[in-house]
Amino acid sequence: MKKLLLTGFEPFLHFPINPTQQIVEELKGSEMNGYRIEGEILPVDFNRSGKEIKKHIDRVRPDAVISLGLAGGRDKVTPERVAVNWNESSEKDNEGNTPDGEKIYSQGPDGIFSTLPVKEMVQVIKKNGFPSEISNTAGTYLCNHVMYQVLYYFRQQNRSTPSGFIHIPASHELAVRHGNLPSWSLEDLAAAVKAAIEVVTYD
Template identity: 40%
Template sequence: MKLLVTGFDPFGGESVNPAYEAVKLLPDIIEGAQIIKLEIPTVFKKSIEVVKEAVENDQPDVVINVGQAGGRACVTVEKVAINLADAGIPDNAGDSPQDEPLEEDGPDAYFSTLPVRAMVENVKSHGLPCEISYSAGTYVCNSVMYRVLHLAARSYPNMKAGFIHVPYSSEQVANKDRPLASMPIETIAKSLEHAIEAVVKE
């Protein structure tokens, strides 16, 4: 079994993105499955192209995209992505779509094809907080989740896909002007590892 796990590059003025920093710490093998790690750009149009190229080259059984959700207190596994791009801030290419569909011919939403509840329960069983989320937002995280599921539905029907949001890292909030929820990178990575275990065991 082969899993492609991606994390975004820094955005919004941050010097790091805990998503990819945590992905980098993942073992190369989890429960016998190969883990392919990839950094992708926080750019609406380019992010899916980078993932699509990796899917074509590596032919993974599963794609898990990971992104930062500043303000959330723990790792959250996304249940649904919507066909909408509505940026509160420009992406890293300066693009700021408003009320635009991601795919003109796509459905209003896609549900994750990962075992979301089992992922959350396995993380929690290892003493780490984790929740299901029912909103991936309308920024690049939702965009790549939706578009990867759209790609799977149209071209790779046996490929499963989904998204995990992670909180700020502890280092990111240390010098902010108000206290914000955060988690050490190593703890985020462990949460991701346990979530992936549930995917592989399904």
């Protein structure tokens, strides 16, 4: 059976829980759209997250990769169109790093487009009754960092493995604990991710 590497992140900043971690743990080991889901949780650390996901790729040898990230404040599920070759944040990662504007790879391209079917993902998520739209910026924090790391890694290896990133809103549980955030039920967040996986094809 084909394998899909699904990643989430640990809690970070002022968010005491991370629904991406909960979704990955829920879907890990399940089968959908011809894939077995291999789930991994990444550290919120500029120095380690890229290395960790590449280790998982080398171990799993996935046929597709989807990374999930929390976008606290967004009210839609948003597949990301492009990753940029840039780290910059005034907010610390979980190890205290605050990159002040630097390329992820000095010789890498300025941007790399997702190789996931982002338009089809939005269509199927909406067809299932959930709000969704393509996002044209993954920011310059860890989500963009991981997305770029994966896309650049596959490009260096001349591999056409479908890969990219999806941002999700807060869960109700997180909104209650954090306050003042648009939120979905964890069940609906997981259902939207499952719907997105259903349109990821492979050779």
